Structure formats: C-alpha cells, structure tokens
Amino acid sequence: MSTSLSGSGPAQQAPGRGPVRRGLPRTSRTARNHAPITATGLAVKVVLLGLVAGIAIWAAFPLVAAEHWVGLGILAATTAGLGYLYLGRRHIPAKYLVPGTIFLIAFQVFPVLYTASTAFTNFGDGHRGSKDDAIVAIQTSSVKQVPGSAQYSLSIATQGDPTTGALVFLLGDPKTKEVFAGDAGGLRRLDPGQVESSSLTGKVTAADGYTVLNIGQASVRSKEITDLVVPTAGGAIRSNGLTRAYEGRAVRAYDAGCDCVKDSETGRTWTADAQAGAFVAADGERLTQGWKVNVGLQNFSRVLTDDTISGPFLGTLVWNFAFAIASTGGTFLLGMLIALALHSPRMRGSNLYRVLLILPYAMPSFAMLLVWRDLFNTDFGLVNNLFGLGVDWFGGSWTARFAVILVQLWLGYPYMFLVTTGALQAIPRELTEATSVDGASPWQSFRAVTLPLLLVALSPLLISSFAYNFNNFNAIYLTTEGAPFPADNPTNGATDLLITYTYRLAFGAQGAEFGFAAAISLLIFTIVAVVSAVSFRRTRKQEEVYS
Known part of the structure; x- marks a missing residue:
C-alpha cells in the first residue's frame, strides 16, 4: 500500500484530523463564476446593453459626417469593450469600476482637458470655425443688390416648430417656374410634384416636409429672416421683405492668389x-x-502685460482670498458655536431650535440673494429703516464687501451647524469628562480635545467650502454685480471675485472670448488646487497626531 507524497492524489490527512484544505476547491470557484442568471437580470442586461449600442450608433453618424475617425475608433472600441465585459461572466471587479471610470472621464477629465486646450486658442465670437467658414461669412455678409439681380417670390418655412425651427427660404423663379429651398447651407431644387404654388405670383403655398409660415408668424421672426443669407455660386440670396427675395453680388471676395x-x-x-x-x-x-x-x-501673458487687466487683477485676487476665508471661517465659527450650545445636555427644546436654524439652508440661495439685495437698499431697505441708518451699502467699497460677507454668513452657517452637530455626536463624552476629572476648565477641554477632533473630521468639508466660495459667482453677481466700480475702470468692481471679473472681461461688450476665459479659469483652478493640496497635507498630519 503506497502513499502519494506529491499532493496530486486525494487530499492529504494529518494524523487524527480531517482533510487539509489548501484553498477554495476548483468546483466552488467554477460554480461561483457560472452562477445562474435570473430572467430579470438577463432582461436588465439586454436593455442596458441595447441602450449603449443605440447611443453608440446615434453618436457615430455625426462623427462620420465630420470625418472624426479617431473619435469614431474610440467610440467603437469602447462599445465593443463594454459588450465583451458585460456579456461574459469574468472580470467581476471591472464590471463595477468601468461605469464610474467612464463617467469620471466624461464629466471631469474631458471638460478639464477641453478647457485647457481652449485656453491656448483665440476661440470666441468671430473666431469659431475654420478659415473657409470665415471666407464664406465675409462674402455672404457683403452681398448687395445690383442692377439685374435675379428676383424670386419668397415663402418663409421651417422643418420644425414655426416659432423656433430653423428657417428655410422657399423660392419661386418667375421666369423658369422652378422652385428652390435655401438656407445657410446653400440652395437646392425641389421636385415640382412636392410643391403647391400660386398660379398668379408663383409663391409657394405648401411643400412636402416644410411648414409654411403665415404673415403673423413670419413677422415675429423678421430679424432672423433679414439675417438669413443663402450662399450661391454667384453671390447670395437675401430677403427683401417677407414676400420677395433677390440674388445679390458679394462686394468683398476672397482672392486665393494673394490670400x-x-x-x-x-x-x-x-x-x-x-x-x-x-x-x-x-x-x-x-x-x-x-x-x-x-x-x-x-x-496667459495678456493677464500680466495688459495694464487694464493686470492692474486690478492682484487687488481682485487679494479680495477673493479674503472673501473665501471670511465666508468659510465665519460660517464655520457661527455654526460651531450654535452646535456647541445645542449639544449641551442642559439645553431644552434643542430639536425645535435646530429646525428653525436650518431654515436658511432650505431656501433657494439665488432667491435669498435677491432678497438680501433689497434688504440693503439705501432708500427702502429693511436694514436702514429698522436701525434708522442712511448707509449706502453698495455705494462704498468696504460697506459693499461687508454686506456680501454678511449675506454669506447667513446663507452658509446652517450647513456648518449641521455637519458640526454630527461631528460632535461622534466624539465620546468620556474624553471631555476625563479632562474635567483632571481639573481642566471647559475652555481648556474644548481647545485640547473637542476642537482638534472637530477639525480632523471637518477639514475636508472646510477645504471644499473654501474652493466653492472662491468661485462663488452667484453671491456677487446677484447682490452687487461686482459694484461699486471706480470711475476710471468700469470692468472691475470692489466686490468682484476673479470669476465675476473674468466673466465681465470675456463676455462683455466686445463679445465672447472663450479662449481668454479658459486661460483665467486655469489660473483660478491652479490657485484653488494648490491651496487645497497644502490644506489636505496639513489635514493628514493632523489626523496622524490624533489617530
């Protein structure tokens, strides 16, 4: 009778013991990987994968039309990978990680990369398309009616809703009796069998696939009709009222020889x-x-070299830090003090007080900002009338800054009160009682035990609150709109944050400058990222001390 020593035979047994199990049996792992699929699970999988395939097919058409082959390849590879992953029974961890990764790339990574790429371009009003698009726009915008210009009967139509759909010119040629449809993409001939026209004027009254606007509907959109230019080989077609159109000649033309x-x-x-x-x-x-x-x-260099921008930029940056620190620190201190007061076991009716104190947090912030703007009104505002004051709150630099910080204090303390209340309930009372036994005063107990533990728990929230207030566009724009403005610089106000200053520079009277706005956005992102990184590093050191 022989005994196998290689382990290839039956499970080895120790003296007086059962079989020694050296791992999960192969049959168990196989059974787990091939667990039965319920009908409901299969139906959900088929629906979701079908939805993914449908979205991929829908997204493929514009990519093919624009000849974005790289994007089309990424779309095809992603769709195929998702099908392989979820049709099989392997790679269980990836099934949970992939959706989150896709959403992270789509809603976080891609917008940041796109903003960064835009910051190095002149993208904006007048610089949106290619050079060929610019040439077409220049030529069509310079079209003028000249003697002998072709005349057409005009009907205004859309292929969608009469009030919002894209406009189309339905044109009847009185000489040839041909009918055309024209839009910004060009002119195309229509089949006579698909069109109904007036025998007297040749004006189109109906056309398959189009909704002809009546005079009232067309009058509402008269500016759009006037602005619509249909490019042709010899110039462009423009409207002459609501019933006639002409083919004019472009006064400005592109010469490829001299570019x-x-x-x-x-x-x-x-x-x-x-x-x-x-x-x-x-x-x-x-x-x-x-x-x-x-x-x-x-x-980026424009921010540093343009005197009209670089001059106020530093002052705005300093006020931006002051506003973010005061808003975050003030709301935290007030919320913490209220939470400490209501956390005391001797406090009666604390639940009612908590409900009343979080009311500002339950109200829409944009509406409350508008209400506070009226409260600080010089003539009829409640603040001046209640205290018998005559202060022009938004007329002076420091009073306007004090007012916006006070508004932020009122709006923000309920959030800090809620999170501090939760953190206080997680601190064992034995710790504070032990300090009392050792003879520490309530203030010493708070400073040595309660406050450090609160900061460990709430530091990430304070950092995120700082980042939010650093870019709090609504807080400024809905109350002061950046005012008051100095007489020599109407683009930079005393209460402007970098985000509102950027908005006014990039989207002011000169039109949208998306590239410039993206550049300043990257600067703001870098500032907030550096501050957050330093704060998180200090937070980790604090956690190591009190862990």
Missing part, C-alpha cells in the same frame, strides 16, 4: 494673418469674421 479679401467698391484689401486668425488691412483694421487658431501663451 486676401478685396472690396470691389473701395479697393481695400485685407490680408490673411495666420497667427491672429483674421484678415488684416495695412493700417491694422481687422474684419469681424475670423477663424480659430492656436495662440500659444498669448491669453
């Missing part, structure tokens, strides 16, 4: 500037329509 735009009436020439993404004349005049180009660090 410039020439005005046939004045003889003026604008040459393409590849670095600026615009057509520029010899005297520096630029045409409004340009194209998107990379400008390197120009948007």
Whole structure:
C-alpha cells in the first residue's frame, strides 16, 4: 500500500484530523463564476446593453459626417469593450469600476482637458470655425443688390416648430417656374410634384416636409429672416421683405492668389494673418469674421502685460482670498458655536431650535440673494429703516464687501451647524469628562480635545467650502454685480471675485472670448488646487497626531 507524497492524489490527512484544505476547491470557484442568471437580470442586461449600442450608433453618424475617425475608433472600441465585459461572466471587479471610470472621464477629465486646450486658442465670437467658414461669412455678409439681380417670390418655412425651427427660404423663379429651398447651407431644387404654388405670383403655398409660415408668424421672426443669407455660386440670396427675395453680388471676395479679401467698391484689401486668425488691412483694421487658431501663451501673458487687466487683477485676487476665508471661517465659527450650545445636555427644546436654524439652508440661495439685495437698499431697505441708518451699502467699497460677507454668513452657517452637530455626536463624552476629572476648565477641554477632533473630521468639508466660495459667482453677481466700480475702470468692481471679473472681461461688450476665459479659469483652478493640496497635507498630519 503506497502513499502519494506529491499532493496530486486525494487530499492529504494529518494524523487524527480531517482533510487539509489548501484553498477554495476548483468546483466552488467554477460554480461561483457560472452562477445562474435570473430572467430579470438577463432582461436588465439586454436593455442596458441595447441602450449603449443605440447611443453608440446615434453618436457615430455625426462623427462620420465630420470625418472624426479617431473619435469614431474610440467610440467603437469602447462599445465593443463594454459588450465583451458585460456579456461574459469574468472580470467581476471591472464590471463595477468601468461605469464610474467612464463617467469620471466624461464629466471631469474631458471638460478639464477641453478647457485647457481652449485656453491656448483665440476661440470666441468671430473666431469659431475654420478659415473657409470665415471666407464664406465675409462674402455672404457683403452681398448687395445690383442692377439685374435675379428676383424670386419668397415663402418663409421651417422643418420644425414655426416659432423656433430653423428657417428655410422657399423660392419661386418667375421666369423658369422652378422652385428652390435655401438656407445657410446653400440652395437646392425641389421636385415640382412636392410643391403647391400660386398660379398668379408663383409663391409657394405648401411643400412636402416644410411648414409654411403665415404673415403673423413670419413677422415675429423678421430679424432672423433679414439675417438669413443663402450662399450661391454667384453671390447670395437675401430677403427683401417677407414676400420677395433677390440674388445679390458679394462686394468683398476672397482672392486665393494673394490670400486676401478685396472690396470691389473701395479697393481695400485685407490680408490673411495666420497667427491672429483674421484678415488684416495695412493700417491694422481687422474684419469681424475670423477663424480659430492656436495662440500659444498669448491669453496667459495678456493677464500680466495688459495694464487694464493686470492692474486690478492682484487687488481682485487679494479680495477673493479674503472673501473665501471670511465666508468659510465665519460660517464655520457661527455654526460651531450654535452646535456647541445645542449639544449641551442642559439645553431644552434643542430639536425645535435646530429646525428653525436650518431654515436658511432650505431656501433657494439665488432667491435669498435677491432678497438680501433689497434688504440693503439705501432708500427702502429693511436694514436702514429698522436701525434708522442712511448707509449706502453698495455705494462704498468696504460697506459693499461687508454686506456680501454678511449675506454669506447667513446663507452658509446652517450647513456648518449641521455637519458640526454630527461631528460632535461622534466624539465620546468620556474624553471631555476625563479632562474635567483632571481639573481642566471647559475652555481648556474644548481647545485640547473637542476642537482638534472637530477639525480632523471637518477639514475636508472646510477645504471644499473654501474652493466653492472662491468661485462663488452667484453671491456677487446677484447682490452687487461686482459694484461699486471706480470711475476710471468700469470692468472691475470692489466686490468682484476673479470669476465675476473674468466673466465681465470675456463676455462683455466686445463679445465672447472663450479662449481668454479658459486661460483665467486655469489660473483660478491652479490657485484653488494648490491651496487645497497644502490644506489636505496639513489635514493628514493632523489626523496622524490624533489617530
């Protein structure tokens, strides 16, 4: 009788003991990986995977139309990977991690990367498309009616809702009796069998796939009708009222030989500037329509070299820090003091007080900001009338700053009160009682035990609150709109934060400058990230001390 020593035979037995189990049996692992699937689970899986496939097919068409082959390849690979992952029974951890990773990339990583890429361009009003788009826009916007211009009967139509759908010109040629449909994409001939026209005027009264607007509906959208230009080979078609249209000639035309735009009436020439993404004349005049180009660090250097921006920038940054620190620290101190008072076992009716104290937190903040703006009104505001004051709260720099911080204190303390109440309930009373036994006063007990433990628990929340208040656009824009403004600089007010200052610079009277706004957004992001990183590092050291 032989005994196997290699372990390849039956399970080995120790003297007087049962079989020695060296791991999970293969049959158990196999059974776990091939657990039966319920009908409900299978139905949910089929529906979700079908939804993913449908979204992928829907997203593929615009990618193909735009010839974004890299994006199409990423879409196909992602869809195939999801199908492989969820149709099989392996890779269980990945089934839970992949959805969160996809959402993280889609809603966090991609927006940050897109903002960063935009910061190095001149993207904005007049610089949204390609150079070819700019040339088409320049030529069509300069169309004028000349003697002998072709005339058309005009009907205004849409392919959707009459009040919001994209406008289409239905044009009847009185000479050839042909009917055309035109929009910003160009002109196309319609099949006569799909159109009904007036025998007298040739005006289109109905067309398959289009909704013809009546005079009242068209009058409401008269500005859109006037702005609509239909490009043609010889120029462009524009409306002449609501019933007639003409094909005019472009006064400004692009000349590929000199890479410039020439005005046939004045003889003026604008040459393409590849670095600026615009057509520029010899005297520096630029045409409004340009194209998107990379400008390197120009948007960032503008913050430092442009005196009208760099001058107020530092002062705004200092006030931004003061506002964020005062808002966060003030709400924390007030919320903590109230929480400590209601945490005392000698306090009666604490539940009722808690309900009343969180009322500001339950109200819409944007509505309360507007209410507080009226409360600080100089003439009829409750603050001045109640205390018999005549203070122009939003007329002076320091009074306006004090007012917005006071508003933030009222709006923010309920949140700090709630989180501090929860943290206090997690601190064992034995710790504070032990300090009392050792002869410590209530203040010494609070400073040595309660406050450090509160800071360990609430430091991440304080950091996030600081980051939020550093970019608290609503708090300023809905109360003071950045005012008061100095007489020599109407773009930078005493209460402006960097975010409101950026908004006014990038989206002011000169039009939207998305590239410049993205550059300052990256600067703000860097500041907040550095402050948060330093704060989290100090928090970890504090946790090590009190753990």
